[in-house]
Amino acid sequence: MEKFTLAVNGETHEVTAPGDMPLLWVIRDLLSLKGTKFGCGQALCGACTVHLDGVAIRSCSLPISEVGEQKLTTIEGLSANGEHPLQKAWQEHVVPQCGYCQTGQIMNAAALLQNNPSPSEAEIETAMAGNLCRCGTYNRIKTAIQTASKS
């Protein structure tokens, strides 16, 4: 077991964990931030997507020992009052069905818009291809990203 200091959503947290513990389980089990979800454990579904220094990563497949001083942002820290343009667009289009994958979708989309504020439909599809939704909300996700990109 080792001690790690993490910068999470603008705050500093100290955790004790084995170095191979995936960041996902640090976030969920040790920091009790439940908005980041477990879906596959193999970086295949995107439910666990968070930002490290603004870059979208699959937290299920990154050991805590690799995080270092990079700044971690989870869905809880994406915006001050939950008013990120994507969060607003998601509500406007009532994107979620069950809702489980949606925080990962939003985090992935936020990183996309950060790099490419006006993505084409094809660019959205490519960027979002790593995030699975079993309920089938892909079309509304795409529409919501397009709405947010215009705001």
Next chain:
Amino acid sequence: MLMIPKLSFLPFKKFTNKSEVFRPSRREFLKIGSLATGGFMLGVNFQCSGPKGETLTFAPNAYLSINGDNLVTIIAHRSEMGTGIRTSLPMIVADELGADWKSVKIEQAVGDEATYGDQNTDGSYSIRMFFEPMRRAGATARHMLMEAAGKKWDVDPSGCDTRNGQVIHAASGQQVDFSDLLDLLQDMEIPDQETLKLRKLSDYKLIGKDVPIYDVKDIVHGKALFGADMDLPGQQIAVIQRSPVVGAKVINYAEDKALEVPGVKQVIKISGNGAHPGLNKPLEGIAVIADNTWAAIKGRAALQVEWDLGENKDYQCAAQMEDMIRETLGDGKLRREKGDVKTALGSAGKVLEKTYQAPYYAHATIEPPAALAHYKEDGTVEIWAPTQHPQWARDSVAEALELDAANVRVNVTLLGGGFGRKSKPDYVVEAALLSRAIKKPVRVQWTREDDIHHDFYHSHSAQRIKAGLDAQGNLIAWNHHTVFPAIGGTSSADELHPSDGEMGLGCTDFPYDVANIRIESHEAKAHTRIGWLRSVSNIHHAFAISSMLDEIAEVRGMDPVEHILSLLGEDRQLSFNEEMEGEYPNYGEDITAYPWDTARMKRVIERVSAEANWSKSIQDGKAMGFAAHKSFLTYVACIVEVSRDENGKITIPEVHYAVDCGIAVNTDRIRSQFEGGAQFASSLAMSSAINFENGQVKQNNFDSYQIIRMPQAPKQIYTHIIESQEKPTGVGEPPVPPYIPALCNALYKLNGKRIYELPVKEAFV
């Protein structure tokens, strides 16, 4: 105690019970309402009084209460797994009541059938079963409020109305908040249920409109809590190594290496229930109990378990498929007969004979099964679980722990997808058993691999259809053979045929006007756990029937849409019972109350073909396919358009659905179910399959069990809702069945190659 869930498609004869309780007559409300209203009249359970006896909360039935802040709390008693039911049922209560929707709080009910009625969120039941009871729950309170206001103002209550959380009296212009009537309500009598007046459909402000889901804000803020998110102080996490083959037994196991993993606390064996373990029992397994999920996962990887793999160890699904196809060549068990198929086929000018295959499918909810259980010192158990069927979870835990069900409380969290998987409470029982064993709260967490390896699968299937045309080209004979391991086989080695329920899912309810029909089933043994997946046997039955009809249309030189319209024959209401061996279950409803209405089906077909600009020829490199299929009492017609892009890959530019689900309650959630249904069905048609070798599932995760991703999804999905005043029916499952054959028929038009096996071997994007 025998545990039988009340599901219309299960092989058990439980339909009568369900319809007796919930047939849309006055009886169903009396059953639910008598308990609820009794509570109010006695002044217990549902009414909360202050120190001076003043009414603090008005709760005329189990579903709603109004407090002194004029906050209306409505109980959602069905599980939310993505259909929007947690919004759509409470909004019916609110609309009838005249509540201010912005001042409505929704609370999730615990599993308690005696109080809330059926909570088994499955079979696209919720709206069908509870539209009337929810209206009545709202109307009961509304009439009492109007009576109270009438008394307050000394006016005729029938001149009052309720709107936005107030009673209003139009003639005098007076208005009063619901909460200012609480004291007066104490003396009000519950209105007579026989004469209770409901609002006219045109009077509703929410029903028939787009109403956003209640939880949308929490979801996008990461605050919505699912089963896997539940925590209790002092809890432990369990990850379980389950029998790799259904029926396998642990010979012995070594736990030392697992216990060496930091954070691992205990290793506990769970006993299984044999090769036909049932629908609500855990599989045999070794549980690793740890302080956190990662420790439990690593601990499990360090276990050494020696298995006696048991009777299913040599099971190969490919070999069983060959056997099943061979079976369909002979005579099967007769399930429906009209006329004389053998003579008609003998005299036919042309006979078409085709065989269709579909694989096993896993549910693959993005939230894998998880449940938190707390076995307390007083011998009671409290559960938090993403379950579709809290009452069955409660009964199953009680049975496994030999407790009275009254000592088990099941709290329902949000479900990260359900699709039928989370009806089965095996994972809830696991958590309860482990909590009792270690005397601490335990949350069981399934990994994705656990989910893919140990599901209750949609059964693989083979079907052979023989169709006979006479000299003039008329379809005169339809002989459908179907074979697949049945859901009943999960519980019993003797269940070798699909039940009447499974046969009634798109097979024996063949609605077309053909003079000679013979439908047969064949034997197949279950070698794994078979369950139900969104629309169940309709998936493979609709694939075979609507693909075959498309092929017959071509042979007859007819437009596929015109062909189906003509095969539906005269406008009439069908009842299959006189031709059925056994009973046609009609999704648990009386066929006279919910007949198979050919005119309603024609209406959706005509609508979809008009909206999609149906064309039977390829235009601009795009081809359309068509299919229509009624399931769960909802009429659906579907047109799928396919195209080949510059790289030779197939895309799906457009999908059109027309649906007649009776009264449309929440139009936005109807559309979202069709959008999602098209995508769910795309996965089944294009990419998913489970295979068994040596009794074990070959796929592990989303790399090998694939579901569609955004680039493969249909680009546009349009849902055209028929305006109707018929009784409302569900929409969770009905989008799935017609989509698959409509896609296959479109692909045929594009490539000239008929599709007889799922998933389609085609180069999709």
